[in-house]
Amino acid sequence: MTGDERSFDLVIIGSGPGGYVAAIRGAQLGMRVACVEREKLGGVCLNIGCIPTKALLTSASFVQEMRRSESHGVVFENATVSLGPAQERSRKAADQLNRGVGHLFKKNGVSHLQGIGRLLGEGKVEVEGAGGEKAVYRADHVVIATGSRPRDLPMLKIDEGKIWSSTGALFQKEAPKSLAVVGAGAVGMEFADIYSAYGSEVHVIEMLDRVLPLEDKESSAAVARSYKKRKIRILTSTTVQASEVSDAGVKLNLKDKDGKEEVLEVERVLSAVGRVPNTEGLGLDTAGVRLTERGGFIQVDRYLRTNVEGVYAIGDVAGPPLLAHKASHEGIVCVEHLAGEGHGTVDYSNIPNCTYAHPEVASVGLTEEQAEAEGLDFEVGKFPWVGNGRAVASGDTEGFIKVIRDRRYSEILGAHIVGPHATELIAEFVIGRHLESTVEELEKAMHPHPTLSEGVAEGALAALGRAIHV
């Protein structure tokens, strides 16, 4: 490369859904853009996060549907279930998408720099290749999009052999006889679903008093009930005190909030207790970039600017919620702003939260508990799926749509869905809130029959105290 080729308008470190989307947007705006990546393009999300988990959940859903195949007139004899082919299928989906990012880079003229990126200060970025060779690039703007990695608890050290992180859990060819999932957030609950479908006896251990603790209480309760019906054991208000790995598996010492202790012996453990930002070895000290006191994320303002001129941070490394769509939105806002092309900011109050297990869970806006804590004057409506024709026809009537509306202006304060295609349906509420629609407007928009989307209109009607089919 010549000196000139080593000079860019924008260098992005990290190619996850934050980094690669920011890179493409920068190129669309006419910038010379490079994206540094030390592993495969696409980051956690495409390679070891969102996509392969969703592929496995699709397989798990298929396995569960097969258990009621007789009701569809299909009888299998000697049917077997094995995780291996599903795992291979999940890798194909991930590989297809990470190759897709490479094609998008080529199409948009984004330079992909393979290696470890590091800030040298004064608009310089060093990239170290696999063989240790180093090159220095100049950039008017540098965006840090280095993401996050699994949190490792001292009393439950991840070894990816018997104690897995989410990454270890994605690369198994066989389901263990028994699995303890520590942490009942979205990641833990999704893997509990997958491994239970493939025959593992699953125990979910959660320190807080309910599963999916960020969701509305009613959603958490509905999911816990559903999992228990499938013989997944749920232990809430319970912590892991110690763990011991042996040839047979892992012994966990558990303690609940009343001090009651239990020794749980399982073949494998999945530690899904959150993630920490990738800020080490990036030269943040050299460049003088400030971190947040809580969590050690990179501190940014509403345009994703750090305290150092010309240096920005987006996605997981810039703080919660650690979600792919939040990372991509931040990437676009950041790049449009630095290009002087946009005046928008990320609407952090309208970020959908999704868990793609069975039943699916999705939400946006305030929970009922939050609306109460804020002292708002609100009304809650709940529409059960059993009142929806399409859900009944599909045999998928577990769960509900819950809508929280502000009594005075009928603003959609929050929406919570448990049940079929919840993660798709939530988008109606996201758009409604984005356009500042009232609950009445959601209901007045005609929904096709028979569809699950009619449940959205019924949820809106329920919040007005006049649902039809319940």
Ligand code: FAD
């Ligand atoms: P990342 O995707 O973490 O990408 C960062 C990239 O930077 C990585 O490729 C890394 O190799 C690279 N990098 C780091 N340091 C350097 C360096 N110094 N030099 C060069 N490259 C570097 N979110 C959702 O919204 N929906 C989901 O369904 C979902 N499912 C998930 C399932 C699992 C199992 C996990 C673990 C996460 C899931 N997430 C999901 C979260 C989602 O994956 C993250 O929020 C998202 O990937 C964050 O994007 P990012 O661009 O900030 O960083």
